[in-house]
Amino acid sequence: MADLAGIEAFADVKRLIVVAAHPDDLETMCGGTVAMLVARGVEVFSVNCTLGDIGTQAAGISRTTLGSTRLAETEEAARLLGIQKTYNLEHHDGELVPSLELRAQIARLYRITQADTLFTFDPYWTGQIHPDHRAAAQAALDAYMPSKMPLYHPEQLNEKGAMVGLLQRIFVFSSDRNPNIFVDVNAIYATKIAASLAHQSQFPNGEENLDWMKALDMKAGAQINVTYAEVFKQLDVW
Numbered sequence: 424m425a426d427l428a429g430i431e432a433f434a435d436v437k438r439l440i441v442v443a444a445h446p447d448d449l450e451t452m453c454g455g456t457v458a459m460l461v462a463r464g465v466e467v468f469s470v471n472c473t474l475g476d477i478g479t480q481a482a483g484i485s486r487t488t489l490g491s492t493r494l495a496e497t498e499e500a501a502r503l504l505g506i507q508k509t510y511n512l513e514h515h516d517g518e519l520v521p522s523l524e525l526r527a528q529i530a531r532l533y534r535i536t537q538a539d540t541l542f543t544f545d546p547y548w549t550g551q552i553h554p555d556h557r558a559a560a561q562a563a564l565d566a567y568m569p570s571k572m573p574l575y576h577p578e579q580l581n582e583k584g585a586m587v588g589l590l591q592r593i594f595v596f597s598s599d600r601n602p603n604i605f606v607d608v609n610a611i612y613a614t615k616i617a618a619s620l621a622h623q624s625q626f627p628n629g630e631e632n633l634d635w636m637k638a639l640d641m642k643a644g645a646q647i648n649v650t651y652a653e654v655f656k657q658l659d660v661w
């Protein structure tokens with residue numbers, strides 16, 4: 424296949440922010456690439472818009488308890504991946520909408536972290552059946568432009584270290600719109616699995632619960648003749 428890029432597509436990235444909906448989205452969607460970028464010295468900030476507080480079929484567990492469990496699991500996964508800092512916007516799982524409030528919350532994090540690059544879901548993938556994934560990604564894209572404008576929520580700029588947003592690059596994952604960046608993650612795949620399994624509440628039976636993730640990564644890997652790959656598409660922004 425022509426015109427495919429690999430990890431070199433991220434050569435200029437120094438500070439990466441990943442906006443997802445749920446604890447475990449980052450790990451399972453792009454955990455390998457994140458670990459490789461951390462190893463190269465990139466500072467990574469993880470944002471989950473929801474607490475993931477309906478993510479169980481188990482009886483007798485409250486949303487509050489599940490939400491706290493998932494925050495702790497996120498921290499453990501972040502430690503394994505070498506993520507600099509995690510943020511949770513504490514919306515409820517299954518109820519996320521790309522509101523003005525969410526847009527401003529994400530813009531604030533662009534301003535505080537001074538990230539130069541964004542990873543998020545592709546909100547326009549027609550197969551994206553999870554409303555939270557669509558909403559998180561839509562709000563993340565919508566926050567890009569206003570975060571750069573000083574008159575947008577100027578109070579955010581009074582926070583320590585905050586400046587107008589510096590994002591220069593946006594890459595989406597879970598996209599069917601001709602993704603062309605295939606990152607060979609074989610060398611780091613054990614780390615991706617370990618970080619994903621840190622979400623014990625989601626994968627209580629261990630690696631067998633990750634068959635779906637491996638299948639996706641193998642499908643991507645087949646495109647570049649390796650076992651496992653992660654896929655992205657870069658959006659044109661200016």
Ligand SMILES: [Zn+2]
Pocket residue numbers: 444445448553556
């Ligand atoms: Zn999710």
